[in-house]
Amino acid sequence: MFKKVLIVEDFQATHKGIVDTLSEKLKVKEIQEELYCDKAFTRLKVANANQVPFELLITDLSFKESHVERKLTSGEELIREARKLQPDIKIIVYSQVDNPAKIRALFQEYKINAYVCKGRDESLWLMNAVNAVHKNTTYVSPQINMATTDTIFELDDFDVQILKELADGLTKREIAAKFKQNKITPNSESTIDKRVSKLYDEFEAKNTTQLIAILTKIGLI
Amino acid sequence: MFKKVLIVEDFQATHKGIVDTLSEKLKVKEIQEELYCDKAFTRLKVANANQVPFELLITDLSFKESHVERKLTSGEELIREARKLQPDIKIIVYSQVDNPAKIRALFQEYKINAYVCKGRDESLWLMNAVNAVHKNTTYVSPQINMATTDTIFELDDFDVQILKELADGLTKREIAAKFKQNKITPNSESTIDKRVSKLYDEFEAKNTTQLIAILTKIGLI
DNA sequence: AAGTTCCTTACAGATATCTGTAAGGAATTC
């Protein structure tokens, strides 16, 4: 079993539950906890420099703002930096996000090793996740239906960029102009029209407003 | 101090933290826990019928779906029913929501007694909340800025109804027709135009798309 | 090299949005 684990999570009350699971049931010896991404990353760096690196990182995705100034403001940023620093570290994400597309993106983009969704029976899933990751396999807690086909649309960067500008209130004409200015191609109003229309089909939206509402709700933009 | 408290929260790992705070620091004797709103409500009813009612209810707002069929699917519904059953029970909401408008609505609509936002130092805030409620005052954890004026716009039911239809992809013309059919007044396309335009000013949106994006993000629709 | 497919772009016509102006009715003030 893992010997040295770092837990990063800003819900203090949740720490105890995780630590209990790890120490009592999984007999992990050294468990460190952090409330802030920046501090957590510092710990990773120090441990690495001292050649006693962490083997497993368990982190949430969202962290509330605070008076403390932060460089890393989200779990995703922490994961990205952790991967850069220590490519072989195991990473379990532990969050309330239950959107398959988002979770799939975490596996693809950051090569996370497991995803555990907060909720009932979470300690069981966390145990399963740790065991699976220790055996070099991946794990996703069971209530996430990764097989759902209705949300696997790949939004490429270009689409996301358009959608964010639309959500920001820009017209398609303005977006085209902005893209031209920023040398982003393609950049004709027509192409942007076409791209967005294609998204209507994929997400069964009738117009831009509904499309943005749908994507905002499932957290893709 | 309170003697009999019910905690309703579907994040199992969080239970331990809350229970520790209540039992060790606040010396609460009887603490019961539930993962489901329905079961929690049953407990309230039984305790009430047996004339040993709970004095304090601490509940989350959002509960993940599960295979168990549910009547009460959210903390808000549980709170509403609890208030009906036992008007004098103290209620502390413990959730990750940090939107002042939403929290204000909880105090107004359901007469909750305190609101604690999940996050760093939450156990301290929870203690403060319990103490305050015990003294018959209200409490809101400090990182929530209830004084912010930029989110206190009162969206009346009519506005919300329009916004939901827009987010559903209906055109304003269709909304007007639907309102006429359902005998909802006012119902002219023009009035709907005007209402939405007024919301642009309030939320600093340039068009419908941005307005819906803003309101969806802060969770008002 | 010709054919196919896919993407980008232009353009055009039908709808929808947004922003005014203006008129009428209800409630309130004076």
Added chain:
DNA sequence: GAATTCCTTACAGATATCTGTAAGGAACTT
């Protein structure tokens, strides 16, 4: 009861959206 204010509604003109068609270019197939 006249004046004021607020809300609803109609209408009109300028933009923006949405949906086609069509042309040209790049990449790939045959």
